Amino acid sequence: xxxxxxxxxxxxxxxxxxxxxxxxxxxxxxxxxxxxxxxxxxxxxxxxxxxxxxxxxxxxxxxxxxxxxxxxxxxxxxxxxxxxxxxxxxxxxxxxxxxxxxxxxxxxxxxxxxxxxxxxxxxxxxxxxxxxxxxxxxxxxxxxxxxxxxxxxxxxxxxxxxxxxxxxxxxxxxxxxxxxxxxxxxxxxxxxxxxxxxxxxxxxxxxxxxxxxxxxxxxxxxxxxxxxxxxxxxxxxxxxxxxxxxxxxxxxxxxxxxxxxxxxxxxxxxxxxxxxxxxxxxxxxxxxxxxxxxxxxxxxxxxxxxxxxxxxxxxxxxxxxxxxxxxxxxxxxxxxxxxxxxxxxxxxxxxxxxxxxxxxxxxxxxxxxxxxxxxxxxxxxxxxxxxxxxxxxxxxxxxxxxxxxxxxxxxxxxxxxxxxxxxxxxxxxxxxxxxxxxxxxxxxxxxxxxxxxxxxxxxxxxxxxxxxxxxxxxxxxxxxxxxxxxxxxxxxxxxxxxxxxxxxxxxxxxxxxxxxxxxxxxxxxxxxxxxxxxxxxxxxxxxxxxx
Amino acid sequence: xxxxxxxxxxxxxxxxxxxxxxxxxxxxxxxxxxxxxxxxxxxxxxxxxxxxxxxxxxxxxxxxxxxxxxxxxxxxxxxxxxxxxxxxxxxxxxxxxxxxxxxxxxxxxxxxxxxxxxxxxxxxxxxxxxxxxxxxxxxxxxxxxxxxxxxxxxxxxxxxxxxxxxxxxxxxxxxxxxxxxxxxxxxxxxxxxxxxxxxxxxxxxxxxxxxxxxxxxxxxxxxxxxxxxxxxxxxxxxxxxxxxxxxxxxxxxx
Numbered sequence: 001x002x003x004x005x006x007x008x009x010x011x012x013x014x015x016x017x018x019x020x021x022x023x024x025x026x027x028x029x030x031x032x033x034x035x036x037x038x039x040x041x042x043x044x045x046x047x048x049x050x051x052x053x054x055x056x057x058x059x060x061x062x063x064x065x066x067x068x069x070x071x072x073x074x075x076x077x078x079x080x081x082x083x084x085x086x087x088x089x090x091x092x093x094x095x096x097x098x099x100x101x102x103x104x105x106x107x108x109x110x111x112x113x114x115x116x117x118x119x120x121x122x123x124x125x126x127x128x129x130x131x132x133x134x135x136x137x138x139x140x141x142x143x144x145x146x147x148x149x150x151x152x153x154x155x156x157x158x159x160x161x162x163x164x165x166x167x168x169x170x171x172x173x174x175x176x177x178x179x180x181x182x183x184x185x186x187x188x189x190x191x192x193x194x195x196x197x198x199x200x201x202x203x204x205x206x207x208x209x210x211x212x213x214x215x216x217x218x219x220x221x222x223x224x225x226x227x228x229x230x231x232x233x234x235x236x237x238x239x240x241x242x243x244x245x246x247x248x249x250x251x252x253x254x255x256x257x258x259x260x261x262x263x264x265x266x267x268x269x270x271x272x273x274x275x276x277x278x279x280x281x282x283x284x285x286x287x288x289x290x291x292x293x294x295x296x297x298x299x300x301x302x303x304x305x306x307x308x309x310x311x312x313x314x315x316x317x318x319x320x321x322x323x324x325x326x327x328x329x330x331x332x333x334x335x336x337x338x339x340x341x342x343x344x345x346x347x348x349x350x351x352x353x354x355x356x357x358x359x360x361x362x363x364x365x366x367x368x369x370x371x372x373x374x375x376x377x378x379x380x381x382x383x384x385x386x387x388x389x390x391x392x393x394x395x396x397x398x399x400x401x402x403x404x405x406x407x408x409x410x411x412x413x414x415x416x417x418x419x420x421x422x423x424x425x426x427x428x429x430x431x432x433x434x435x436x437x438x439x440x441x442x443x444x445x446x447x448x449x450x451x452x453x454x455x456x457x458x459x460x461x462x463x464x465x466x467x468x469x470x471x472x473x474x475x476x477x478x479x480x481x482x483x484x485x486x487x488x489x490x491x492x493x494x495x496x497x498x499x500x501x502x503x504x505x506x507x508x509x510x511x512x513x514x515x516x517x518x519x520x521x522x523x524x525x526x527x528x529x530x531x532x533x534x535x536x537x538x539x540x541x542x543x544x545x546x547x
Numbered sequence: 548x549x550x551x552x553x554x555x556x557x558x559x560x561x562x563x564x565x566x567x568x569x570x571x572x573x574x575x576x577x578x579x580x581x582x583x584x585x586x587x588x589x590x591x592x593x594x595x596x597x598x599x600x601x602x603x604x605x606x607x608x609x610x611x612x613x614x615x616x617x618x619x620x621x622x623x624x625x626x627x628x629x630x631x632x633x634x635x636x637x638x639x640x641x642x643x644x645x646x647x648x649x650x651x652x653x654x655x656x657x658x659x660x661x662x663x664x665x666x667x668x669x670x671x672x673x674x675x676x677x678x679x680x681x682x683x684x685x686x687x688x689x690x691x692x693x694x695x696x697x698x699x700x701x702x703x704x705x706x707x708x709x710x711x712x713x714x715x716x717x718x719x720x721x722x723x724x725x726x727x728x729x730x731x732x733x734x735x736x737x738x739x740x741x742x743x744x745x746x747x748x749x750x751x752x753x754x755x756x757x758x759x760x761x762x763x764x765x766x767x768x769x770x771x772x773x774x775x776x777x778x779x780x781x782x783x784x785x786x787x788x789x790x791x792x793x794x795x796x797x798x799x800x801x
Binding site for chain 2: 439444
């Protein structure tokens, strides 16, 4: 009883001890904040890194193909058996993307992925990152009428039609009507009627060019050079095209090219408002509904450069800049035919990668090893990797950072422990006479010892719980705190354009909090053991005589 | 629980084993035989007690007088088991107590002896009432104290009333005068209803008037509580009022 009473009174009357516990409090709070933010970052990063990467991928290295796909997929299914959730095939090749923006041509290297819109979404986290609400539930490479995220602004068929109307109007004003201009078409039909009918004596003679260009070439040119401004170069041919009645005219008002889903960061740039630095907005170079051109090399012994038009139908925005700034998705079958991945003799198609999703909780590394033995690298030259293998350098760097930080922070708490030890030792010296009195009144050494152990324990608990509270409050309000620090110092704490995230991600792991708390309390108790032992060993007569 | 049982056993033993001893020396409360004690000071042994024999009669007031350094306080400490003798024996109610295990000595100190010191030795963090109850807290575990708290408190208040401090229950020692502190210490010494009161110059640090008050209080309580008192003192007047006077000269009874 007296142990509790005295520890409590010492706690109440000796604020110097509370000061010594402040270091424990701060250490605990820091550990909780740092761990929460780090694990928030790494969780978020892992989920984003994982995002488009399947659990396990079999990939033909370089510009090589996996032939006999169906057979190989069957093998994969047999090997993984119950662990397999779903599997899909992809063609992944580098390419060059061309499009025009403000009358200037933009070129950008990208990673083009041909996907099967049915099965790809089952294997990779793909659908949730699309900007069209309908596509999020059912991926399609057809341009949607509307339903795009409001942040995109004007997008979809409405946007495409309005853009084309403007272009038609501009070309009319320039006197160079577009081949699909309805007014021009009507006019031409009338002219045709006039020529064929010879209704009037006058003939409206339009001279043929000296040399008519190769029709096939023209058709191809016409198709690969869309876009408002590029067309102007084509307009030279537009006069001729009216003499090609059998060539179907591509009317962008009604038709689209093959759909392409583009990484958000390719299509947009983050711009900081110079007036208000906290306002970061996206400027779009391309929107769903615009046409772009892709330049690729075919597979085979003699790669041939090819160019193909695509219509952007949606954006892919995983907020993982590495992915958003390089990936474009097109239909697998279209890409296979473009790149010559269809064997002309038996029409079998090849791919460059097989992506596999495993059942929840399946061991990724084991699945990879099983596949590796089935497709030995000596024979196949395929790389078989889990998504963690693919991102190994980044993940292990993050893990090491967390470990080192934890060691350093725990050392801080250990240093705080020595502070407690010194303070407690002083208190024991100061209380020597009281200890003598207690012993004279019959208190056992263990009782005297437990006064100081209790004291250390309660200080540790107080310091740790305050630290945990502070830490958790900090974590819960971390974005507000970051904003306040920004406001006070004018210095940006969390630059959204650098990180993958729009706000600081946190994840509080209860076990981490428990461990940190127990560790800190244990340190406080351990630090009080030595002073408590000294108190217990005091001789009552000498302690009473102590001045 | 176990330790409590053992203590209770020790209590019983104390009472049963004291019976035949009492037959030999019917009215002896305590007895020391051939007590020697020396202190080590800078590697030099300083003998303090050089063979002290002493008998303390039950219910009597024994005063120990002598010059500074004659070993009065050491004798009292040995009698009170605060220290162990180099040689010799300390008997209390027919039981040799100097060689008992620490736990039992602590128990005897707590239950059978009341201790009063020259410098009061109250705990500065506690109030008067709490200081008085401290021996009870030391004796009982948390739950037993909680259960019997009312009883203990009543006894403490009763004692504080007897020493004239019923108006000072919730003051800290720093708010009390020397006399009041010593009277609080007396109440603390008596809370467990001890048989033997050991006082080490209780008036040594007080002025005459306060010293008299303290002595009057003690003498009054001696009757009420049926105490055997052993008091170390410098004061001849006090020594004269004692039943027995033991004079120590240079570590021996003169």
